Amino acid sequence: MMKLDRDLISLLLEHGLQEDLFQGNFGLEKEHIRVDAEGRIARTPHPAVFGNRLEHPYIRTDFAESQIELITPALPSIEEAYQFLGALHDLVALELKDEYLWPSSNPPILPADEEIHIAAMKDLVEDGYRQHLAARYGKRKQLLSGIHYNFSFREEFLKRLYEGSGETYSYQEFINNLYLRIARNTLKHRWLLIYLTGASPVFHKTYLERCVELNERISEDSYSFPKMNSLRNSVYGYRNHKPLYVSLESLEAYVQDLFALVKSGELIDVREYYSCVRLKTVRGHDLRSLLQEGVDYLELRMIDLNPLDKYGISLEMMQLIHLFLVSMMLLEDDSLDRNEQQLADLNHDSLVMNGIMGTWYGAEGEQAVLQDKALELLEGMDRLLQIIRPREEERLRRLLSQARLTVQQPEQSIAEVLRSQMQETPYADYHMELAKQYAEQSRSRSYNLSGYEDLELSTQLLLKAAIKRGISIDILDRRDNFVMLRKGDRIEYVKQATKTSLDSYSTVLMMENKVVTKKVLGRQGIRVPAGQEYRSIDEAAADYGKYRGRPIVIKPKSTNFGIGITIFKDEYSADDYRKALELAFEYDASVLLEEYIAGKEYRFLVMGGEVVGVLHRVPANVTGDGKHTIAELIDQKNRDPRRGTGHRTPLERIQLGEVERMFLQQQGRTPEDVPAAGEVVYLRENSNISTGGDSIDYTDEMPSSYKEIAVRAVEAVGAVFCGVDMIIEDIAKDANERNYCIIELNFNPAIHMHCYPYKGKNRRAEERILDLLFG
């Protein structure tokens, strides 16, 4: 039954395309009904925070006002599409106040029809289309929600395959034929995918009120059909009134047949063609561009929301579906005429209503058990992997083993697990328990963008804010935290959240060079530490006499994060002095020797000429309890979920490295000491968050005189985004010429510490960045 196309496979192997075969572009769309805490359909409008839903690239509404739709862009790997979906899901869940995302394809408890509100799109075409659907299919059916899975091969792969094939027809025709072939084979064998993904076996009595008597009762208010796998894919689900036959033999035939259906009034719009597989272009539903520009991707539409998975689908299931599609390409290229389409529909219905033990119908009256045919198909896919031997062969074969198990043990299928779990549990209770559990998970690390935890937290915050506003995001280089943001025609490239087009290169270079920064600020009458630059240890060492007895800071010219810096507040020997120089020269060929300014250091985050936040940073510290050692106290403090490493959490873990040990030693302590209750022990001289410091918000407390100085300093270098580090003697007094000093300007200020300080308010710096870039 599963005949492989040996020629095509040879072609792939010959051109070394076995890895590229498993690459592709992936996109997901899914709907959820918003419900209240009792599992009733929400009566609130689509959340305003998501802006104009007609223009929003990721967050829209489907049929009903309460039916939120999440759309990922086409992404170059399954993992990325999955992560993006997760990010959207969590972000939406976080914005819902006292509402939840209903986790099932089957609707929640439904009110009377007139209380189901059609989405208010405020668009003539959109509103008209939804009115038509409500009238033709009834509002209830339209509330069935699901997942669409979009897939295309990468262009490079297609081109090389085409070149290798030696075909005489055009490249575009070649692609069209390839996708048509996958579409035909997928339609034919789709019943297997539906078995594996079907997750809507049980429905509430309000969904099918007229005929609940005929059905299997699951709990006091929920029903099913015996062995039913997916209500949504059944005749009671989301389906055209009568079977519509659209040819898949050629793109011309496909388009002609669809045109004819619309022309005859059978469909009001191409969108109304509820096929399990659609041929799509990036231009949406326009048949003319489909014909002219060819197929861009395939859309699979029969996938149910899996209530057992937080995001409605698992990564493994996405991988399995992908493997299925790739296999469908490598089957022998059979046609799928009207008869064969009818047979495929028959098998679809047989599976949906009777499960995997149902009957399989073949050509010329052949019959078998679906289970046997499923095993044959899976066996064929496995054989294929063994021939192609992609790098991921082992992982892919494990996916197939898992599927085989589900076929052999139908009670392990999602639908049967759900049916069994829902026995005797009221319909809403079952779903709401899951919905609330998932919402809790979304909230647990609310500062993260799910799936993107490897990005710097500042970038995660920026991307979350962008997605919410309907600004398209495109991560150009993940390691570099380099993203493209787009809204309409406006494109902005941003690295590490605050490196943008708004700052000029020379401005950044000025801030990067401490000598230049000081010169430029000094000329504006802004106080900077007096000091000198040295290029050799000996030259600097010779000046010991000049500094002796004066408080100084010795630091490498261009390193950041407090590395290589020594501060001498009191007396220091020529030897100490030389050692500090040696340390600094390890990090830079130039070292700065500056006067040490007494006072507290504050970070002013200046954006677009305004102070967005002010933080005081306290060096890494622990507070004693009279029982635990310093080392233990550090461990305890590090357990705070806000502490992590590498700028991926609001605060960094306190280290106990050489610097910290040396600093303790200077205080005559060891990590094994037990500090008294209430005693604060500092582990660092410098107060950078990156070395375990605590951030305390002072935005409201800081006198405006200092804020004005910070803004003037940023203006002096012409920066838009800047972190100003200022030492202030005492914020109880207003600024004068001598009681402050700016020690550094930072061209890439971290924003997360102003959004999630150790103590204080969220200053929403990410929103200001977007205001300035797109406002």
Add this chain to the structure above:
Amino acid sequence: MMKLDRDLISLLLEHGLQEDLFQGNFGLEKEHIRVDAEGRIARTPHPAVFGNRLEHPYIRTDFAESQIELITPALPSIEEAYQFLGALHDLVALELKDEYLWPSSNPPILPADEEIHIAAMKDLVEDGYRQHLAARYGKRKQLLSGIHYNFSFREEFLKRLYEGSGETYSYQEFINNLYLRIARNTLKHRWLLIYLTGASPVFHKTYLERCVELNERISEDSYSFPKMNSLRNSVYGYRNHKPLYVSLESLEAYVQDLFALVKSGELIDVREYYSCVRLKTVRGHDLRSLLQEGVDYLELRMIDLNPLDKYGISLEMMQLIHLFLVSMMLLEDDSLDRNEQQLADLNHDSLVMNGIMGTWYGAEGEQAVLQDKALELLEGMDRLLQIIRPREEERLRRLLSQARLTVQQPEQSIAEVLRSQMQETPYADYHMELAKQYAEQSRSRSYNLSGYEDLELSTQLLLKAAIKRGISIDILDRRDNFVMLRKGDRIEYVKQATKTSLDSYSTVLMMENKVVTKKVLGRQGIRVPAGQEYRSIDEAAADYGKYRGRPIVIKPKSTNFGIGITIFKDEYSADDYRKALELAFEYDASVLLEEYIAGKEYRFLVMGGEVVGVLHRVPANVTGDGKHTIAELIDQKNRDPRRGTGHRTPLERIQLGEVERMFLQQQGRTPEDVPAAGEVVYLRENSNISTGGDSIDYTDEMPSSYKEIAVRAVEAVGAVFCGVDMIIEDIAKDANERNYCIIELNFNPAIHMHCYPYKGKNRRAEERILDLLFG
């Protein structure tokens, strides 16, 4: 006679100020008469290339149209002031077509008065002032040229000295008093400085026509007075008609006396007060600001142009003058009343007319030989150094020994050397030989900015162009090639010539990241090499089968200058492939594997949306002569003065390092092989100038279709300054979709290679940068 101020010295030592004492700000102004090749005063107008002389900060005209004036800004070291003067001198010399800078303070052969053209300033005040001078002193005297030496202490030093002094009067008063004290002592002992610097003993007969008979004849057309040291400082020189007494006891007295002289008509303007020492403010000649804001610096005005030195003064002489001024500060604080001023004038004249063996006149009729008094003074300065012991003590004492020698052996003084060298040589011949020799020196490395050869050549070119246009330059960080340019209110910060405010930070970051660059260009339909990024050697090594047999480039993701890059054009073994990966991974954690594009590589320099220059770069190579080895040929080629190291010459020296040896080995050669005559041997695969490549200008030959693509690419990333590296199959054919490929965008393109290519025209890229920044 030389009584040191022990209290002041103790104060300095106590506060560790002995180094700061020898710091300061230094500025020079000097004039030269422009002459033709025969030594006649030039009749051409001030060169137009220097723009508006009234607004030019560095290059103006003094009294006569042909009297060019070079002005350095105040710079924080003697070396920098000297270098700036040299840079101005060379730059002006280079712009003079068939004209020369007359090297002496005494004028060249003079025509009739009516043919000496007063500078046409096109300014009422300026022109009126010069008319007055011509009428009062005669045009000839005004043609005497010299050097003004401006000096101030650093503010930090003055502040600390003031704080240490415990004085009760104001800081400003303290400074005024300090400079007044130096001025008084300098006036008193100025005859020593004049002796050491005097360099105008001989004049042409046209200067003093009426009285040549009375003088010592030096050659057929030149004369002197017996033992005369400096005509310019003599009664025949640049001097007010009668001695004017201006008090230096207090700033108020100084200002009052000067005001009175102007009020009485004795002087038309404060400028006309030809004292050897002036108290100045940065606001020019405004007495009111001098009184209100205090003394900013001292101006010494008695220094002759030394014809024996290319730049008119040597670095050592500047250092000696500085030491003299510092010593004058540390002498006992005597007053200088009218009587004492007269005595000082007497000693001045005695020295000027009779030399060091002349008489010294002291108070109350005391007399001595100037030579003895000179040795006393130098002895005192030496004693001072031994007390203060600055780090540079040894060097400074050597300067004093040298001065002592000149005092002891008057025939070694500049004036006597000149007098002796000019014996029997016609006046113009003697000076023109020097003038032409200096001009030749200026021309020898015309691409350099003299004294700034440590800067990158691109920065040197930019600074030269800026100086010429009258844009002020300020080198903020020399190592970083970081400069500030200012014209009127407009300030621009520039690093490495092409890192400016015109490019945004995100644009630079895009170009810096090759993956992002390719994505952005690719989306604009611009051809970039297909390829893939790898994060591990194993991952990349596993793809060997995919690339085998296809030409590829393996390169680190973000390094530049061709480092770590391997190109495979033909077959390559899995082992070669792995080694190339290992090399690339040494330089970056990410490595790109790209298709290799056949063709020649061109660098398009795009500035402000236009292609300024196109270069083809040929990899480092030598051409055989049938006699010399490859190593010898490299040596020969490297002798070209245009080849150097570190971007400080138009071309880089060819290395014979590991990469070159390996490349020779791949061709089956060793550095000891002798290539046939005419045979070209390449030493590198990559063609970067930085690794010894040759640059050949193709700006005029390049079809516009490629130029348009280069401009489009630069627009795609939004850059203003960009170097586009494009591979082109054949420039005989116009661009189409497949016959070119952009392999890199460079955000800091070197400009010098377009200005001084190995073959081709100077594209004056530095002028375009200034047009864009200030245009």
